[in-house]
Amino acid sequence: MLAVLGLGSNRPFDSLDSLHILASACAELSGEFSDFRFSSVYRTKPMYVENQPDFYNMAVSGEYAKSPHELLSRIHEIEARFGRNRSEEIRNGQRSLDIDIELFGNEEIHFSNPGDPMKNLEIPHPRIAERAFVLIPLLEVLPESAEILNRDFFNESLAKIGNQGAELCLSSSGFAKIIAETELFYGRRCECAGTDNRKSDDC
Secondary structure (H helix, E strand, O other): EEEEEEEEEOEEEOOOOHHHHHHHHHHHHHHOOOOEEEEEEEOOOOOOOOOOOOOEEEEEEEEEOOOOOHHHHHHHHHHHHHOOOOOOOOOEEEEEEEEEEEEEEEOOOEEOOOHHHHHOOOOOHHHHHHHHHHHHHHHHOOOOOOOOOOOHHHHHHHHOOOOOOEEEEEEHHHHHHHHHHOOOOOOOOOOOOOOOOOOOOOO
């Protein structure tokens, strides 16, 4: 099943800055998928809680052979590995690593477990249409052949809201070099759009 994940970071962890956290997370995720792709990285102003550093956002996609809940469990393991502690964070506040399942094929899942909030799952992600920092990289990593029924909806939503100030920080090919620097990339090749290696002066 084609899965699309959104990744974000705006807080360092250990010796890693946000770009290297994202690169390390991609290296971890690449082993979970076939036809693994990752987008360019975008620098975006925070939404909802504005008094915090800018976020670095991106998306990945790939064919995933297990269930959405197994993917969610793996995501939580990776987030914790890079310093996320959900019990101590402010909602929509700073975080070293945030990974959301944006799409899982064309499945719609609305699952809530009051006894274990970590297992709550809503797919497609309920706020896709209001977030340019999700839509821009998501559209980069959707294969043209993907049977995603709402691709037009994503394009229309982005046209409606604009880029909301999201700025290209690093192209996917430039980001691949950072992944290589982590020495965790398992030989998987970049399949994404973006070949100019351009890095903005603001990053």
